[in-house]
Amino acid sequence: MALEWVVLGYAAAAEAIMVLLLTVPGLEGIRKGLIAVTRNLLKPFLSIVPFCLFLLMDIYWKYETRPSCETPESCTPTEHLRHQKSIMKSQRNALLIAAAIVFYWLLYSVTHLVTRIEQLNQRVDRLKNRD
Numbered sequence: 001m002a003l004e005w006v007v008l009g010y011a012a013a014a015e016a017i018m019v020l021l022l023t024v025p026g027l028e029g030i031r032k033g034l035i036a037v038t039r040n041l042l043k044p045f046l047s048i049v050p051f052c053l054f055l056l057m058d059i060y061w062k063y064e065t066r067p068s069c070e071t072p073e074s075c076t077p078t079e080h081l082r083h084q085k086s087i088m089k090s091q092r093n094a095l096l097i098a099a100a101i102v103f104y105w106l107l108y109s110v111t112h113l114v115t116r117i118e119q120l121n122q123r124v125d126r127l128k129n130r131d
Contacts, residue, residue, distance in 0.1 A: 015103035
């Protein structure tokens with residue numbers, strides 16, 4: 001199961017880097033190419049959403065089927081430690097899922113806004129040239 005989390009982590013990191021590159025000022029020279037690449041990657045990155053839902057269901061299933069260690073007498077110290085580690089991993093993975101979805105939403109929104117700004121700038125240039 002670790003491979004899924006590595007893939008999700010890399011995808012979230014790629015989304016974060018693309019959002020950062022789209023919003024950093026001073027990259028006007030490569031912005032058009034970056035916008036084209038990002039727009040072409042939005043559809044494949046949309047597969048992150050159902051993938052995140054699948055992983056969220058996996059976390060829920062693990063939560064529902066985990067052994068119960070409410071009292072110290074019900075589990076050995078090793079089982080109690082394993083239970084605590086499992087909870088920590090689930091919380092970390094839930095944060096990773098949330099980050100991946102938020103970064104996708106940010107990437108989509110920023111790409112849409114940058115594309116719209118570019119279109120409006122072209123429109124303004126055309127109106128200036130017409131006069």
